[in-house]
Amino acid sequence: MKNPQLLRSMVRIRCVEEVIANVYADEVRSRRLKMRTAVHFATGQEATAVGVCAALRTEDVVYSSHRCHAHYLAKGGDLAAMVAELYGRETGCASGRGGSVHLVDEAAGFGGSAAILGEMISVATGAAWAFAREQSPRVAVTFFGDGASEEGVFHESLNFAALHRLPVVYVCENNQYSLSSPVAARQPSGTSISGRARGYGIPAARIDGNDVTAVHSAAVTAADHCRTGNGPYLLELDTYRWREHVGPSWDSQPSGRSQAEVQSWVERCPIRRATDLLRVADPAVGEQVAVWEEEFQAETYSAIAAAKAAPYPRVEDLLVGAYGEQSKYID
Ligand SMILES: Cc1ncc(C[n+]2csc(CCOP(=O)(O)OP(=O)(O)O)c2C)c(N)n1
Numbered sequence: 265m266k267n268p269q270l271l272r273s274m275v276r277i278r279c280v281e282e283v284i285a286n287v288y289a290d291e292v293r294s295r296r297l298k299m300r301t302a303v304h305f306a307t308g309q310e311a312t313a314v315g316v317c318a319a320l321r322t323e324d325v326v327y328s329s330h331r332c333h334a335h336y337l338a339k340g341g342d343l344a345a346m347v348a349e350l351y352g353r354e355t356g357c358a359s360g361r362g363g364s365v366h367l368v369d370e371a372a373g374f375g376g377s378a379a380i381l382g383e384m385i386s387v388a389t390g391a392a393w394a395f396a397r398e399q400s401p402r403v404a405v406t407f408f409g410d411g412a413s414e415e416g417v418f419h420e421s422l423n424f425a426a427l428h429r430l431p432v433v434y435v436c437e438n439n440q441y442s443l444s445s446p447v448a449a450r451q452p453s454g455t456s457i458s459g460r461a462r463g464y465g466i467p468a469a470r471i472d473g474n475d476v477t478a479v480h481s482a483a484v485t486a487a488d489h490c491r492t493g494n495g496p497y498l499l500e501l502d503t504y505r506w507r508e509h510v511g512p513s514w515d516s517q518p519s520g521r522s523q524a525e526v527q528s529w530v531e532r533c534p535i536r537r538a539t540d541l542l543r544v545a546d547p548a549v550g551e552q553v554a555v556w557e558e559e560f561q562a563e564t565y566s567a568i569a570a571a572k573a574a575p576y577p578r579v580e581d582l583l584v585g586a587y588g589e590q591s592k593y594i595d
Pocket residue numbers: 330331379380381382408409410411412413439441442443509
């Protein structure tokens with residue numbers, strides 16, 4: 265571990281999500297919920313987003329699904345616009361129409377997220393097809409969960425991308441569960457998501473997704489492979505979410521995951537691991553992390569204050585951007 269920027273980016277994502285989770289829980293408790301959106305936190309999974317996005321260029325495009333805050337932030341998405349989106353304001357990145365599962369920041373190369381499982385796998389494949397036809401060196405990347413890999417569109421997309429040698433990196437965050445259903449209850453034993461990609465002739469690597477350095481170097485290999493015209497690549501990153509599937513609470517027994525299992529993954533925290541590695545060269549790294557935490561918490565609280573002061577969309581404008589003829593996204 266040599267790169268403090270990877271650690272800094274993970275700390276930022278953790279801080280942003282923790283502040284949002286705490287504020288969300290307070291709003292629910294006080295029956296004054298202003299953040300009227302579902303929230304799927306990626307606490308514990310930061311190394312996947314950071315390791316992959318650090319291997320990309322701004323012009324490469326990332327797509328994601330419902331658990332998208334970390335991917336958006338790691339690709340450089342605007343924090344204030346994300347928070348305003350959670351509060352449903354006109355200043356949000358989707359003009360307050362989409363909530364937390366519909367983040368987008370085209371300038372940063374974050375092409376969008378959507379909660380229909382597998383949907384963005386096909387959209388990323390289409391973007392890669394455009395890049396290939398334009399002979400552009402851009403790469404498309406799509407993050408999705410182990411559950412989404414069971415959608416038919418995953419197979420159709422991989423087949424098509426392999427056939428046309430498209431520059432797309434498929435990133436499966438295998439956090440071992442789809443809601444409360446473990447992978448072992450859904451996929452045949454002795455198989456893997458990376459193995460399925462190889463079945464289509466796509467090179468694939470299965471990596472410890474809580475090791476940011478390993479993720480980053482695998483993502484560099486994958487992006488280079490795509491950029492140099494060799495077709496798609498798949499990364500299967502083993503990780504774990506600490507919080508409940510959707511919402512701000514810590515996970516507990518009713519979700520089907522034991523406290524002992526959750527705790528064993530908390531002990532494999534990607535941030536603690538990266539901090540420990542950096543401490544070898546820089547004994548003061550712990551103090552540096554504390555300074556960053558203060559900075560990022562303040563940044564998030566100020567984004568929340570700005571969002572709450574921003575206007576809601578006007579009722580007469582609610583169809584703008586929603587496939588209507590007034591859409592500002594469709595000519
Ligand atoms: C096509 C479709 N089917 C079902 C759902 C309901 N659903 C939302 S999230 C989810 C679990 C997703 O699991 P996974 O893809 O592993 O991602 P994770 O939540 O673990 O990050 C399901 C079944 C959906 N959004 N879309």
